Amino acid sequence: MSSEPENVSPNVAAIADSITKxxxxxxxxxxxxxKSRLNLSDMPMMPMGAMMGGMGGGAGGGAAAAEEEVKAAEPEKTEFNVKLVEINAxxxxxxxxxxxxxxPHLNLVTAKKFVEEAPKVIKEGISKEEAEKMVKLFEELGCKIVLE
Structure with missing residues (x-):
């Protein structure tokens, strides 16, 4: 048996049939x-636990607690990759x-090829401080750099 309403217009039924295919x-x-035609934006999804927790206490209290739990569960990133995305000619x-x-293992010719083949990872697994220094240096030269 179908749980579809009985009084469905033929247009709606045809659209539903098309969508199911x-x-x-x-x-x-x-x-x-x-979404584009109706000017709709994505609505953030809230985990069920956060919704249930928010119902009992103050408004939004459970959602904030759930968000903090997610942040606490993620380990803080200690190693970064520095990627050269674009250069200033x-x-x-x-x-x-x-x-x-x-x-230092690159000679001048291979360093030139490396730069011309951007996007390329310059350094992998470096500390945050070292990565930030590299980003600052290359941005001053007009490069687009990404930390991964």
Whole structure:
């Protein structure tokens, strides 16, 4: 037996039939198109535990506690990767020189190729302080840098 309402207009029934025949990817595309056309934004999903906790106490108290638990569960990141995303062509020579200094195993030609093949990871698994220094140095040279 179907739990579908009996008094459904033919247009709605036809749309429902069409939607049920869509693949998962097509359904995702449909949702995106409808959000765009109807000017809808994504609503944040709240875990059920947070909703239940928020009901008993003060308004939103459970949600804040759940958010703090999630943050506490995530270990603080101690190692970072510095990725060169884009370079400033005007400072290309200086950027190549800095890459060569940071990666002593590269000669001048390989350092040039490294810079020209951006986006590339310059250093992996370094401390936050060292990563921030590198980001500052390369940003001063007009590069776009990403910390991962």
């Amino acid at each position: 869509l693949t998962l990817i097509e359904t995702s595309e449909l949702v995106s198109v409808l 005007a400072n290309k020579v200086k950027i190549i020189r800095e890459v060569k200094n940071l990666l």
